[in-house]
Amino acid sequence: MSVYPPLEPAALVPRRSRQFPFGSDGLTLTHLGRGAVWLALKALGLGAGSRLAMPAYHCGSEVEAARLAGVEVLFYRVLPTLRVDEDDLQRVAKETDATYLISYYGFPMPPLPPGTRVIEDAAHALFSYDGGGAIGSRGDAAIFCPRKSLGVPDGGAVLVRNGRIEAAGRPPWKRMARSVASQGMGWAAQSRAGVLRAPATKVFSKVSKAEQAVEKGTLTETVIGEWNLEVADLEIAASKCSRVTEWAVHGADGEKIREHRRRNYQVLLDALPEVCLDRFRSLPDGVAPLYFPVRVPERDRTIAELQKRGVRSIEIWPVPHPMLDRTRFAELDPLRHQMLALPVHQGLTPWHMEQVAHAAREAITAAHR
Ligand SMILES: Cc1ncc(COP(=O)(O)O)c(C=O)c1O
The missing domain is CATH 3.40.640.10 (Type I PLP-dependent aspartate aminotransferase-like (Major domain))
Incomplete structure (x- = not known):
């Protein structure tokens, strides 16, 4: 998950x-x-x-x-x-x-x-x-x-607002083919049907750089590389999205997505209130949360323990852009070493959420031992 x-x-x-x-x-x-x-x-x-x-x-x-x-x-x-x-x-x-x-x-x-x-x-x-x-x-x-x-x-x-700006060109097809394959695999790995889930999970851990980095304890260095880009990279990023995306975004049911995300968030809030920052400890009307933010002192070990239990969490923003003067904004440093995100997305059912909550409780305890 x-x-x-x-x-x-x-x-x-x-x-x-x-x-x-x-x-x-x-x-x-x-x-x-x-x-x-x-x-x-x-x-x-x-x-x-x-x-x-x-x-x-x-x-x-x-x-x-x-x-x-x-x-x-x-x-x-x-x-x-x-x-x-x-x-x-x-x-x-x-x-x-x-x-x-x-x-x-x-x-x-x-x-x-x-x-x-x-x-x-x-x-x-x-x-x-x-x-x-x-x-x-x-x-x-x-x-x-x-x-x-x-x-x-x-x-x-x-x-x-009051205008429009056009995107030009399409992203390279090879990049898109990889991404579609990995998305399809993600769907299978989350399936309740063991025949789909087990092989997909196996393939995922073989090919996922992030999963391997979690095991080696090098996640931050592996996933962070969003700077030192060139204008050409931004121009590709600003090209039109793939046709699959163009098609699928209009099929999204925003109300249902919001409702399911809120329901899933609430499960984690009930299960883990003590590790959630105060400002995210209630869910204001209308908010569709992207994920459930957790603050734990042993973040990297918690992520590894979660992965062992089938939950792929991510670090949230461990490294600021190099243009930020980190001494001037030093108060944010502890957070950068301690925040992780747990899944609450709309594809997860109450069955999945029970497993996420259970895995998170166990992982947090194991990481602090
Ligand atoms: C707040 C915020 N803005 C912009 C972006 C850029 O999105 P992308 O990674 O699709 O380029 C991100 C990416 O994580 C983000 O978190």
Whole structure:
């Protein structure tokens, strides 16, 4: 069981649901989320000579897109509670041409700072709502990442308010073939039918670099490599998404996905409240969580213990972009060594969630022994 959902055959049945953001004027699908960031910066005219406020807690690939666009990045403070320091945000927003906000795990962002252009990064927040509407519906531009939430083989998306920006070209087919094969394998590995699950799980552990790295204790070095990219990489990331993705995103039932993710999140919240950061310990109405964030001192050992029990968790953002002054934002360092994500995606049933909860309890105990 993985944090990101596998491609469900049912997603390929056309439903033509038009749930936000799909079907919105101004939405462009891209190969990757970072390509969507690249296009959003272009659409807002942000490049050399522009300044952008970005949060000190980030994935890194969004910051890399800004770096390659030639934008000067000024970071604003995020507290160890994973709440944005709103005073610092206002201060930095005043010194910049635009502000970049990120929804962490699908939870609400801070209020949009007044008097500045805003890019909403809703890469974690597809089909997620806060008190004021859909996350990603208020900024001058918004980023989405359907591949994280829908099990499609690739896919970012950029929504430009009052405009549109086109993606050009398609990603290399070899890359897509690999991705479709791995998504299909993921689906089989999660099946309740042992005849599918056992061989798929075996193949997965043979070919998955991440699984091997967990065993060797080198996960961070293996999965982190989102910087030192070149403009050409961003241009591929900003090409059109594959046709499979183009087709499948419109089949997604946003309401059902949100409902199932919330149900699954609640199972883990009930089972493991003590390892969940305070701000994620309740699930506000409308939120569609991307995953269940856990903070444990022995993160790497916990991930390895989870893997032994059939649950593939991921580190959340262990290394900031090198442009961040880590001494100035040192308060986030402990978090970077302690946060992991557990799966709650819509492909998991209550049967799966019982196993995830059980495995997590055991893994946390085993890792602390
Ligand atoms: C907040 C955020 N924005 C943007 C991206 C970029 O998405 P992608 O990896 O599809 O390029 C990520 C990737 O993990 C992310 O977490």
